[in-house]
Amino acid sequence: MASLTIRKLDEGVKTYLRLRSAKNHRSVEEEVRVILRELIEGREEPLTPFSAPPAPSTAPTPQRTGAVPEASVTLIIGGGIAAYKSLDLIRRLKERRIEVRCVLTKAAQQFVTPLAVSALSHERVYTDLFDPQSEFDAGHIRLARDCDLIVVAPATADLMAKMANGHADDLASAILLATNRKVLLAPAMNPLMWTNAATRRNVTQLQRDGVVLIGPNSGEMAETGEAGVGRMSEAIEIASAAERLLRPPVPKPLAGKRVLITAGPTHEPIDPVRYIANRSSGKQGFAIAAAAQAAGAEVILVSGPVDLDDPTGVTVKHVESARQMLEQVQAALPADIAIFAAAVADWRVANEGEQKLKKTSAGMPPLQLVENPDILATIAKLTDKRPPLVIGFAAETEHLIDNAKSKLARKGCDWIVANDVSPATGVMGGDRNTVHLISRKNGEKDGEIAVDSWPVMTKEQVAIELVAHVAKSVSGKSVEPAS
Numbered sequence: 001m002a003s004l005t006i007r008k009l010d011e012g013v014k015t016y017l018r019l020r021s022a023k024n025h026r027s028v029e030e031e032v033r034v035i036l037r038e039l040i041e042g043r044e045e046p047l048t049p050f051s052a053p054p055a056p057s058t059a060p061t062p063q064r065t066g067a068v069p070e071a072s073v074t075l076i077i078g079g080g081i082a083a084y085k086s087l088d089l090i091r092r093l094k095e096r097r098i099e100v101r102c103v104l105t106k107a108a109q110q111f112v113t114p115l116a117v118s119a120l121s122h123e124r125v126y127t128d129l130f131d132p133q134s135e136f137d138a139g140h141i142r143l144a145r146d147c148d149l150i151v152v153a154p155a156t157a158d159l160m161a162k163m164a165n166g167h168a169d170d171l172a173s174a175i176l177l178a179t180n181r182k183v184l185l186a187p188a189m190n191p192l193m194w195t196n197a198a199t200r201r202n203v204t205q206l207q208r209d210g211v212v213l214i215g216p217n218s219g220e221m222a223e224t225g226e227a228g229v230g231r232m233s234e235a236i237e238i239a240s241a242a243e244r245l246l247r248p249p250v251p252k253p254l255a256g257k258r259v260l261i262t263a264g265p266t267h268e269p270i271d272p273v274r275y276i277a278n279r280s281s282g283k284q285g286f287a288i289a290a291a292a293q294a295a296g297a298e299v300i301l302v303s304g305p306v307d308l309d310d311p312t313g314v315t316v317k318h319v320e321s322a323r324q325m326l327e328q329v330q331a332a333l334p335a336d337i338a339i340f341a342a343a344v345a346d347w348r349v350a351n352e353g354e355q356k357l358k359k360t361s362a363g364m365p366p367l368q369l370v371e372n373p374d375i376l377a378t379i380a381k382l383t384d385k386r387p388p389l390v391i392g393f394a395a396e397t398e399h400l401i402d403n404a405k406s407k408l409a410r411k412g413c414d415w416i417v418a419n420d421v422s423p424a425t426g427v428m429g430g431d432r433n434t435v436h437l438i439s440r441k442n443g444e445k446d447g448e449i450a451v452d453s454w455p456v457m458t459k460e461q462v463a464i465e466l467v468a469h470v471a472k473s474v475s476g477k478s479v480e481p482a483s
């Protein structure tokens, strides 16, 4: 196995590793192991080490995809009858896309075999602190830290006593002393052991130390026929508690808000088979809709023709032309926030043919263009039902900031998200975007115009950032729900 000398790496890589390991509370060596594991598992995390730390995310919990684990747990199985339930716990964790590496105490091996645990976890099982095979690179430290959470189930009275007093004379207690991860204990013991003053003291101490306990439940004791408090929580309860610690509920800063979003191009018909269009893919507007929905908003997305799946949990109105888009936008009011990300055609054909235009010897038929309704200005200038926050997009190919500033004043909206859509940027149809948020200082109607330029980001990141700004701006202000 090759070893890596961090000292010999490029300065840039070293800085990246230091920042990332500090952020994740790991040593640099551990961070390298995690990065390698993520690479091997195909887990992709954008490498943006030198940018400012991201704003509090309103992003949705990542979707579970494929069979790639999204988190990992070191499961310590103690020596109690309830150890058999830990076999089910392994399965429950794995079905939640949580990778499980198991450690068995000496006593635990009297109740379940390493072979059964290994077969269920599809991983090597660890039993011995002085195992030359895993200790060649301090295996107990790896088990303590190369995971997102440590679960002890069953947590015996003995293991809890050792933990409360900082013992480290076997693999399980050494891991528990060496970890900087959250620890979840599922105690299981005879009711008299549980109520014993020594156990009470240990439980209090462990809770003070930040350890989380699930259970024990009350009920019959399998081994004695006695009843009382001491039964280990069911595997499904422990797995849910682990999941709550690993994936804390996402904050919903837009809960109770109604957000109207437009996206995509419009198609302006020339005749029944031909139309005028633009290169908008709808990706940015769809990403904003998904981010707003994940932030708890009720989202209505009015979309021109796009090749994208409707975002989950969003009401989508599909339209073709600018006039249809305006109709649907008006029908969706009132809203707390309106974000107009669609690339609406400025003009449509005045003399739209009812039949397919034919080639004639007279040459090309003249196309008369007339102006389309200005959806952003129409809604921003409403006196009745104007959403309290109206945001427009400005797609420009030159004089980006100047044009966006004058658009803000001309259209009467509150913010403009300006982006350069020159072909060289690859923004139109691409996955990344570089935007500038143009707004009035302190939100005052005639206040000085402020320009906030964001670094290049994916369209999803732009959406999350924009939704975070929106949430901050509208917190506490709400319109009456739509009838």
Ligand SMILES: Cc1cc2nc3c(=O)[nH]c(=O)nc-3n(C[C@H](O)[C@H](O)[C@H](O)COP(=O)(O)O)c2cc1C
Residues within 6 Å of the ligand: 077, 078, 079, 080, 081, 082, 105, 106, 107, 108, 154, 155, 156, 157, 158, 159, 188, 189, 190, 193, 223
């Ligand atoms: C049949 C049997 C069942 C046991 N069940 C429990 C139990 O449920 N909880 C407990 O704390 N100890 C129980 N013990 C005692 C532990 O196995 C003993 O304290 C052991 O040293 C624990 O080791 P460990 O904490 O390293 O796993 C049991 C012992 C036996 C013989």
